[in-house]
Amino acid sequence: MKFTKMHGCGNDYVYVNCFDEQILDRPEFSRLVSNRNFGVGSDGLICICPSEIADYKMDMYNADGSSAQMCGNGIRCVGKYVYEKGLTDKTMLKIETGGGIKTLDLNAEDGIVKSVRVDMGSPEFRPQYIPIAEHGRNFVNRSVIVGDTEYFVTALSVGNPHAVVFVKDVDALDLKSIGPKFENHPLFPERVNTEFVEVIDKNTIKMRVWERGSGETLACGTGATASAVASALNGHTGNSATVRLRGGELFVEWNRDNNKLYLTGPAIMVFDGELYI
Numbered sequence: 700m701k702f703t704k705m706h707g708c709g710n711d712y713v714y715v716n717c718f719d720e721q722i723l724d725r726p727e728f729s730r731l732v733s734n735r736n737f738g739v740g741s742d743g744l745i746c747i748c749p750s751e752i753a754d755y756k757m758d759m760y761n762a763d764g765s766s767a768q769m770c771g772n773g774i775r776c777v778g779k780y781v782y783e784k785g786l787t788d789k790t791m792l793k794i795e796t797g798g799g800i801k802t803l804d805l806n807a808e809d810g811i812v813k814s815v816r817v818d819m820g821s822p823e824f825r826p827q828y829i830p831i832a833e834h835g836r837n838f839v840n841r842s843v844i845v846g847d848t849e850y851f852v853t854a855l856s857v858g859n860p861h862a863v864v865f866v867k868d869v870d871a872l873d874l875k876s877i878g879p880k881f882e883n884h885p886l887f888p889e890r891v892n893t894e895f896v897e898v899i900d901k902n903t904i905k906m907r908v909w910e911r912g913s914g915e916t917l918a919c920g921t922g923a924t925a926s927a928v929a930s931a932l933n934g935h936t937g938n939s940a941t942v943r944l945r946g947g948e949l950f951v952e953w954n955r956d957n958n959k960l961y962l963t964g965p966a967i968m969v970f971d972g973e974l975y976i
Contacts, residue, residue, distance in 0.1 A: 707772030709917025709946020726764035733762035753795040761912030768797030769858035771920015775815035778803040779966035798858020819960035823856040853929040861925035869897040878909030917946030927951035
């Protein structure tokens with residue numbers, strides 16, 4: 700089976716063109732290819748598929764085989780893939796995802812996609828739609844006991860659920876210990892992606908992420924978007940922010956006039972390969 704390895708700020712996935720290839724058991728295939736010792740090595744699998752309602756469909760799976768609704772880094776790579784592989788000559792694309800249809804604006808020069816701006820849609824703050832096992836209009840800066848520690852959490856959905864926690868020193872965190880406790884906390888019925896954020900200044904934040912189903916990754920596009928929104932909501936930044944991740948930087952804009960979120964960042968093609976299964 701032919702595949703392509705790609706990443707956005709180090710958040711890496713195996714991409715398969717499902718116009719040409721057929722995968723009978725995608726969750727199991729994701730577990731296989733994601734293994735960094737016995738497979739290709741990735742944070743998950745992204746299948747590029749036909750869509751009846753958009754230009755393409757992104758069918759995404761985490762490293763543990765669980766289904767994922769949306770990935771800001773992954774979808775930028777979908778845009779780069781279809782353009783550079785000659786599947787389209789359009790630089791404005793609509794991609795169907797589990798988190799709704801997303802619009803991509805490709806910054807292409809001489810046939811190469813340099814960066815991608817993603818319309819991430821609108822943030823969802825209502826607890827039942829995140830989902831989170833709480834009531835009220837939102838869940839902003841609320842106290843949550845995780846393990847034996849009190850954290851102040853801002854929860855929202857940007858196509859998938861996120862819990863954002865502000866800390867003084869993000870590099871000092873023992874994420875392997877803390878991350879699973881958040882991911883599997885009873886407050887989050889569908890588990891949750893957790894972002895730990897250090898505020899650098901009014902325009903910049905620094906983030907580490909524990910992704911449900913994958914553990915700590917070098918970057919998370921939806922997580923960066925959620926973190927920027929949470930930072931603005933809590934008065935730490937304005938409506939736009941640069942998000943520093945372990946794998947690079949992303950830029951997030953929150954247009955309050957139309958309540959739309961925009962994520963801009965790179966997409967990198969690493970290599971093409973064939974997997975014998």
